[in-house]
Every structure is written in C-alpha cells, then in structure tokens.
Amino acid sequence: MRLRHTLGAALGTLALLAATPTPASATAGYVTYLYDGIGGKPTFGKITGPDSRVCIEIPEIEAKKGTDAWKFENNTESNVFLFPEDSCGGTHIEVRAGGKADPKFKFRSVYFAHTNT
Template sequence: MRLCRSAGAALGALALVLATPTSASAATGDFFYKYVGLDGSPQAAVLHDPDSLACITLPEVADPDASAPAFAPHNDTGAWAIVFTEPGCAGDFWTLRPHGRPATDRLKLRSVYFTDQR
C-alpha cells in the first residue's frame, strides 16, 4: 500500500471535503488506529460512531513536533474514511472502504474524514 503523492490528487480530495454539504451525522461503527504512547510503547485507540463530513484530527498525534503519526488504521464504520498524513486533513492521503480490512503499520495518519462518497 502506498500513499498518493500527487498534488493534484490532494487538491481533489480537499475539494471533495470542502464541497460536501455539512450535517450533524455520524459514521456508524468504530475506527481503530495505533499510536506510540509517551512511554514509547504502542497504544490502541478507537473513534466510536465518529462525526462524518468533518475533519477529525487524532488527539494523540495532533502535534507533529511532539509525536510520531498514528498507524495501522482499521475502518469498521459504514462510511468511507479518508486518512491524511497531517493534522487538519492535509498532506498525503489514502481512502479506506467501509468495514474494510485493517491497514498495515506502514500507513501513517494524523487526521481522518468520513464520507458516504468515495
């Protein structure tokens, strides 16, 4: 699995994020990810029924100067998840299908956006 590095593709994803109408909805299910804790050991986290149509910066890895990115996301929600390498849904991105298989530890992320559109 490799991250999409095209600036045009990143702009396209950003346009999708900005063009999607906002509403108070949630992606039903759980979104799992791992991160390195303050003691240096791997930790697991979950977003239960996360907000959709809004950028979610993962709190444990929000500051690139203070933490390594999260890794190994698993989208077990009913929505498409677009994971980003930077906070605020910026940087390189990868799309994870609804109720998909867990990604490898090589897939890094700091923020995620859930949508019903691909």
C-alpha cells in the first residue's frame, strides 16, 4: 500500500515539473541576414544557437540608428518574429522554422518562439 502511495506521489511530482514553464533556452540551429556594413556594402550576418523567448537585438546594427537588417533566413526549429524597431517594437512578421522572410522586410530585433521538438 505504501509503495502505491509513494509511486503516485512521485508520478504527481514528475507531472508537475513537466508542466512548469522553463526559462529561456538555446534554440538549435542558426539564422542568417544581410545588413549595411562598411561603406554601406551588404554584409552577411549570422546568429547561432540563439536564446528562445527573449528579444534579441541584431548585434551588428544595435548601435547604428537608421541601419536595418534584411533578407532573413530561419535555419532553426523555432518560429521567429522579426521586428522593425529595437526592443522587439513595431508590427512584426513571423517566419516559420526553416523559412525565409520577404527579402525587402527590414528589421532590427528578433524573438525566437519556444518549440517542443
């Protein structure tokens, strides 16, 4: 009888832990994009293993006002939201896992949605 109660309590605890949200974790894969480099030359950018469920500023343009990234390709298993403003502001678009954004869409920050894959 005690074994049954102990086993039931252990299973209940395990179910509770599985249902508890976890903090941001790394997303497998990488994303690529272009941005204005030195002399305005289009330059390749890449973010590998980004954190999920946090806003990420595009590092190469973070301190450069009036500069944006574009031609986004999502090579992760997460859906990604692209924002035209810093701090994930403005009207966003969603790029599905393995997808590409409209190459003309300009963005400054991204948000990787959590996936359970």
